[in-house]
Amino acid sequence: MLAGIDEFAASTRINRYERGIHEVDVQTAQHLAIVLNVPLAYFYADDDQLAELILAFGRSVSQK
Numbered sequence: 001m002l003a004g005i006d007e008f009a010a011s012t013r014i015n016r017y018e019r020g021i022h023e024v025d026v027q028t029a030q031h032l033a034i035v036l037n038v039p040l041a042y043f044y045a046d047d048d049q050l051a052e053l054i055l056a057f058g059r060s061v062s063q064k
Helices: 007-019 026-036 040-044 048-062
Strands: none
Touching (some): 026 040
16 A cells, blocks of 8 residues: 555554544654645644645645
8 A cells, every 4th residue: 555554454444543443653644644645734633624724725835
């Protein structure tokens, strides 16, 4: 997998991250951000509205 996660364990690991069972280490989060083309801060936003603002800002900066 492009994010550096073993493809056999990826589905389970991502699901556990999404459900809050495990926390993603910063290095893995950085890999995911690169693969998904989102700012790292996107993953740490307190709510969806802030995440969308971070995403929009990141895209506007990368276009310049």
